[in-house]
Amino acid sequence: MHELAVTESVLRIALDAAEKNDAARVTDIYLTIGRLSSIVDDSVQFYWDHISKETICAGATLHFNRPPAVLHCLDCGQDYAMEDFLEPCPNCGSVNIRVISGEELQVDHIDIQRKEEQ
Amino acid sequence: MTKSVEIVQNILDSNDRIAAGNKEIFNAHQIFAINMMASPGAGKTSFILRTIEKLPKGIRLGVIEGDTAPVTIDSDKVVAAGMPAVQINTGGNCHLDAVMLEQGIKALPLEDLDLVIVENVGNLICPAAFKLGTHINILVASIPEGDDKPYKYPAIYRGVDVLIINKIDLLPYIDFRMDYFKAGVEMLNPDLRTFVVSCKTGEGMDAWVSWLAAQVNAVKNK
Ligand SMILES: Nc1nc2c(ncn2[C@@H]2O[C@H](COP(=O)(O)OP(=O)(O)O)[C@@H](O)[C@H]2O)c(=O)[nH]1
Numbered sequence: 001m002h003e004l005a006v007t008e009s010v011l012r013i014a015l016d017a018a019e020k021n022d023a024a025r026v027t028d029i030y031l032t033i034g035r036l037s038s039i040v041d042d043s044v045q046f047y048w049d050h051i052s053k054e055t056i057c058a059g060a061t062l063h064f065n066r067p068p069a070v071l072h073c074l075d076c077g078q079d080y081a082m083e084d085f086l087e088p089c090p091n092c093g094s095v096n097i098r099v100i101s102g103e104e105l106q107v108d109h110i111d112i113q114r115k116e117e118q
Numbered sequence: 119m120t121k122s123v124e125i126v127q128n129i130l131d132s133n134d135r136i137a138a139g140n141k142e143i144f145n146a147h148q149i150f151a152i153n154m155m156a157s158p159g160a161g162k163t164s165f166i167l168r169t170i171e172k173l174p175k176g177i178r179l180g181v182i183e184g185d186t187a188p189v190t191i192d193s194d195k196v197v198a199a200g201m202p203a204v205q206i207n208t209g210g211n212c213h214l215d216a217v218m219l220e221q222g223i224k225a226l227p228l229e230d231l232d233l234v235i236v237e238n239v240g241n242l243i244c245p246a247a248f249k250l251g252t253h254i255n256i257l258v259a260s261i262p263e264g265d266d267k268p269y270k271y272p273a274i275y276r277g278v279d280v281l282i283i284n285k286i287d288l289l290p291y292i293d294f295r296m297d298y299f300k301a302g303v304e305m306l307n308p309d310l311r312t313f314v315v316s317c318k319t320g321e322g323m324d325a326w327v328s329w330l331a332a333q334v335n336a337v338k339n340k
């Protein structure tokens with residue numbers, strides 16, 4: 001249930017950026033949440049609709065970029081993606097691997113409408 | 119016309135900043151701090167009590183207990199074992215965050231302590247995301263939970279500095295493939311420092327406590 005805390009942080013970051021840029025409304029929010037960060041986007045959307053209601057972010061669309069975890073095998077050099085379940089190297093079976101990416105948890109950018117444009 | 123505003127900010131930035139403040143408080147008091155995570159029933163409280171038993175006399179320990187309900191069962195046990203403890207009720211929340219920990223730290227007699235152990239809320243998913251500002255994170259895994267947990271909950275194995283494998287007294291009764299378990303851990307967190315223990319028999323606790331005492335003394339004598 002930490003998706004609520006995560007969603008609240010997204011809202012705070014979006015509102016801060018909106019204010020600094022004289023936004024009248026935020027229309028879109030782009031998030032990158034790697035598969036290794038254990039966040040379920042459905043429930044972020046659910047909380048979002050609820051907590052953004054009375055703000056200039058109300059109605060904004062959340063866009064989720066969900067990159068898989070990418071693992072690199074140190075024995076044979078193969079890179080492979082992990083979806084939901086961790087597995088050894090599919091090429092040589094080694095567990096001598098490194099996680100290269102998949103732990104992202106960030107707000108990339110937002111789309112706003114300016115005050116004077118209304 | 120919409121305008122795109124570039125942000126690129128970690129979502130949990132503000133938590134991380136408060137966590138950094140917590141770490142400064144620990145450092146200012148020369149306290150070594152541990153965030154302990156595990157699923158419910160893995161043996162976190164038992165492990166703290168065993169650690170208290172074995173800890174060299176000169177090391178003074180304080181415990182912060184995170185719980186989703188306003189029950190003081192765990193902190194009462196620590197107090198009964200002779201160490202100060204505070205209970206943080208997370209109000210149903212599935213994890214401690216840096217703000218809650220800050221409250222807990224303020225309630226401890228920091229001047230008198232060398233070591234603080236935080237017992238996080240029993241959960242393998244949520245606590246992994248929230249830094250608290252401790253020096254290390256440790257995970258207590260226990261034999262009855264099964265050998266597939268690193269494969270199913272990879273995130274929590276990524277962010278820890280020490281792994282405790284508890285309840286090894288139960289190995290004869292449970293199908294737990296230690297090699298399979300350790301291979302999963304190895305993929306996520308190579309060379310993770312691991313202690314294999316039983317809080318029931320006390321096996322393995324000496325190695326853990328002597329490693330811990332060395333960390334505490336290094337911070338204390340800085
Ligand atoms: N057999 C066995 N039982 C243990 C061990 N460590 C803890 N337990 C038991 O596991 C249960 C949960 O322990 P507790 O410390 O409360 O777990 P917590 O929820 O993680 O704090 C209790 O009944 C303990 O007595 C162990 O090493 N071996």
Ligand SMILES: [Mg+2]
Pocket residue numbers: 162163164192237
């Ligand atoms: Mg407990």
Ligand SMILES: [Zn+2]
Pocket residue numbers: 073074075076077078089090091092093094
């Ligand atoms: Zn390979």
